[in-house]
Amino acid sequence: QVQLLQSGAEVKKPGSSVKVSCKPSGGTITGYTISWVRQAPGQGLEWVGRIIPVLGITHSAPRFQGRVTVSADKSTNTAYMELYSLRSEDTAVYFCAGDAGSGSYDYWGQGTLVTVSS
Amino acid sequence: QSALTQPASVSGSPGQSITISCSGTPSDVGGYNLVSWYQQHPGKAPKLIIYEVTKRPSGISNRFSGSKSGNTASLTISGLQAEDEADYYCWSYGGSNSVEVFGGGTRLTVL
Numbered sequence: 001q002v003q004l005l006q007s008g009a010e011v012k013k014p015g016s017s018v019k020v021s022c023k024p025s026g027g028t029i030t031g032y033t034i035s036w037v038r039q040a041p042g043q044g045l046e047w048v049g050r051i052i053p054v055l056g057i058t059h060s061a062p063r064f065q066g067r068v069t070v071s072a073d074k075s076t077n078t079a080y081m082e083l084y085s086l087r088s089e090d091t092a093v094y095f096c097a098g099d100a101g102s103g104s105y106d107y108w109g110q111g112t113l114v115t116v117s118s
Numbered sequence: 119q120s121a122l123t124q125p126a127s128v129s130g131s132p133g134q135s136i137t138i139s140c141s142g143t144p145s146d147v148g149g150y151n152l153v154s155w156y157q158q159h160p161g162k163a164p165k166l167i168i169y170e171v172t173k174r175p176s177g178i179s180n181r182f183s184g185s186k187s188g189n190t191a192s193l194t195i196s197g198l199q200a201e202d203e204a205d206y207y208c209w210s211y212g213g214s215n216s217v218e219v220f221g222g223g224t225r226l227t228v229l
Contacts, residue, residue, distance in 0.1 A: 035218065037164075037220075044121070044205075044207065044220060044221070044222050044223035045156070045158075045164065045207050045209075045220040045223065046121075046220065047209075047217070047218040047219060047220060050216075050218065059215070059216040059217065061217055061218075062215070062217070095163055095164070097164075102169050102170070102175075103152050103154075103169060103170055103211075104152075104154040104166055104169035104170070104209070105154070105156075105164075105166060105209075106166050106175060108163035108164055108165070109163065110163060111163055
C-alpha cells in the first residue's frame with residue numbers, strides 16, 4: 001500500500017516561511033496529482049493548492065495566491081508546499097494528498113503540524 | 119470559492135441509516151460528477167470513502183453510498199456501526215480557475 005511520507009513538525013515565527021515535503025513510499029511522484037490540504041485546530045479541511053508533477057501545472061486557492069508555492073522535484077521524487085508571510089492563523093496540520101487517476105485523493109500523508117508563534 | 123454547505127452534526131442509533139447533505143453551486147457540485155466524500159477519525163488523516171459521486175474504493179463497505187441531485191450531493195450510511203462515528207467531508211472540483219473545495223464537515227455521532 002502506497003504511503004505519502006511528510007516532513008516533520010515545524011515551529012515558525014510570524015512573517016517567516018515554511019516548506020513541507022511529501023514523498024511517496026512507492027512509485028514516482030509523476031504518477032500522482034498532489035494536493036495540499038490544511039486543517040486548523042478543531043476546524044475543517046481546507047484546500048490550499050495542487051500540482052500535476054508530470055506536467056508541472058499548479059493551481060492554488062484564491063486566498064493563498066501569491067503566498068504559496070507548490071512544486072515537485074522529479075530527481076528526489078518529492079512534492080513541496082512553501083507558505084510565506086506566516087501568521088498565527090496559519091497554524092494547522094498540513095496534509096499532502098495524492099490522486100493516482102481516480103479524480104479523488106486515494107492517498108494521504110500523515111500530516112505535518114506547522115505552528116506559527118512569536 | 120466558498121466552502122460547500124454541510125450540516126454541522128448528525129446522529130443515529132446502531133443499525134439505523136443517516137444521510138449527510140452537501141450543498142454547492144452550479145460551478146462546483148452541480149457542474150461536475152467530481153464529488154468525493156472523506157471520513158476522518160480524530161487525529162487521523164482523511165480516508166476516501168466515495169468518489170465520482172457514487173463510486174466506492176476497494177475495501178469500502180457497501181453500507182456507504184453516494185448520490186447527487188442538482189447542486190446537492192448526499193452521503194448515506196446504512197446499518198450504522200459504532201466505528202462509523204467520525205467527521206465526514208464532501209469535496210468537489212470547482213471548475214473555474216481549476217479550484218477545489220471542501221465542505222465544512224459533519225460530525226456523526228452513533229448513539
